[in-house]
Amino acid sequence: MGCCDAPGLMPIEEALDKMLTPITPVTETLTLPLPDALGYVLAEDILSPINVPPFDNSAMDGYAIRLSDLEQNPTLPMIGKSFAGAPFEGDWPAMTTVRIMTGAKIPEGCDAVIMQENTTVDGDNITFNQLSLRPNMNIRPTGDDIKVNDVVLKQGARLTARDIPMIATLGISHIKVFRKPVIAFFSTGDELRPLGTELQDGQIYDSNRYGIKPLIENFGCEAIDLGIIPDCPATLKSTFERAQQQADVVITSGGVSVGEADYTKDILEQLGQIGFWKLAIKPGKPFAFGALDNAWFCGLPGNPVSAVLTMYVLVQPLVAKLSGHSEWKAPESIPATTRSAFKKVPGRTDYQRGIYSIENGQFVVESTGNQSSGAFRSMSLANCFVVLERERASIEVGETVQIQLFNPTLF
Structure with missing residues (x-):
């Protein structure tokens, strides 16, 4: 019995472990x-x-002073200026002040900068009105940042x-x-038509490639779009062979369910190994993962929301590890109070599309409406996933759920 024939659905956590464990980051480097x-x-x-900064500099437009001078007289004559890139040069006599601009080098001996708003100017005579003074006021010291x-x-x-x-x-x-990992991707299905063509009876436009490509690029990878591949075993096999010679990962959308025209499983068994096929996730149950001879393989479901969700939840951490992005973190879960009901049947972890807001400092969330895996408008309206636990049932208004705010890859 193969893994694809095993009863039950694999939990997401187990699937991620099986996906990530064999992945080793790319080692090729570029300068x-x-x-x-x-x-x-x-x-x-x-x-x-x-x-950084490489020298003491002024945090304000104002006047460089010695505190000891102001203790003797609140009015000092201005004897020079210090600008960014053109510092004050020469001797700085006692009982005088230097006009200084933000970012300009501090004259030697200066121990405070008084902002210009706290002065009265009478020609070259500057009266300092600030009563509260302290050493190094408004001075950014060398190496203050780095x-x-x-x-x-x-x-x-x-x-x-x-x-x-x-x-x-x-x-x-x-x-x-x-170097960035390279991902080749294509859609499968005789019903798919490219944009700009007229639909015939029973046909739909291929939208999945338009969701997959920006996600690949937002994940920090290079994308190779191989287009729409018909449900023809010979064509599919040659496309897989070509894709794995060009890429580190091959991604398909469609062709991974159990229909009579889904040939992907048979081809993968010829060209590599299948890790798993069905997951306890909704939407996105028919997600496949495996290894070709020269590349990893991820098979996404054909429904548009399922394809984007599985890219986000499952493929994203895989390519993060592959790219060496060791600081990548999964989206954080945040508790939120429901402002609408959410229908759910126990058995799969459910990622429903939601709209969160903050009321009185607390997160609240409501459904975007139609949660069908083919209804992409609900994805477009959403700003978070409402992650409903595997064995949880329907949610009523006022209950607490976990939400995941979209990370930048979905913006």
């Missing part, structure tokens, strides 16, 4: 210019070669739009990253 590195995973720690040899990002971090400018402040122009 990229910093502007091209967005979305890649770091192949080594980034250590700061400099202090010190030399600090680890600013660890190997395994995926570079975001927040990381790139931070690395740039260190003067680092090129960084070492892991």
Whole structure:
């Protein structure tokens, strides 16, 4: 008896363990210019070669002073200026002040900066009105943000739009990253038609590839779209063979249920091994995972919501491990109070689409309506999944459920 013939449905946790255990991260590395590195995973720690800031600088537009001078006279003549990139140079006589701008280098001997709003200006004479003074007021010291040899990002971090400018402040122009995993994907089914064509009786548009491709890219991988493949065993087999030569992972949508025209199972048994076929998840029960000769395989259900959900819940952690993204974390579950009822039959973990909001500091959630796996509008309206436990039954208004806010891959 093969795994696909075993009775019962595999729990999600067991499926994830079976998927992730054999995965080893890619090891090939690239050295990229910093502007091209967005979305890649770091192949080594980034250590700061400099202090940030590299010198004491002003946090305000104002005047550099010595506190001891102000103790003698609240009015001091201005004898020079310090700008960002053009610091004050020369001697700084006692009982004088230096005009200074935000980010400008602090003159030697300065122990406070008084913001300009707390002064009265009469020509070059500056009267300081601030009564409460303290040493190093409004001065950002050398290395206040980052010190030399600090680890600013660890190997395994995926570079975001927040990381790139931070690395740039260190003067680092090129960084070492892991190459992105490559994922080839295609849809199967004689009923599918490409966009821009007229539908005949019994046909539908292929929407799944338009959900799969952005998710692949948002996961930090490169996508190869192999199009729509008809229900023809020879064509399917040749497509699998071609896909596994180009990619680390091959993803299909459709063709993994138990219909007479679903040939994927037979082909996979010829080209590799099937890990499992049916999961205790709703929507998305007919999800398949296995290994081809040269690539991993994930077979998504054909229904649009099921395809996106299984990509998000099951494929996302797989490719995170494959890419070396060691800092990836599954979405956090948050308790919320229901503002609508949710229908459920025990037996499968149910990911229903919901809309959460916050009332009086507490999370509340309501259904998006139609929860059919073919009704994608409910997915478009949602901002979270309502995760209903495997053995739980229907939920009434006012009960507590766990929700998972969508992570950025779904935005």
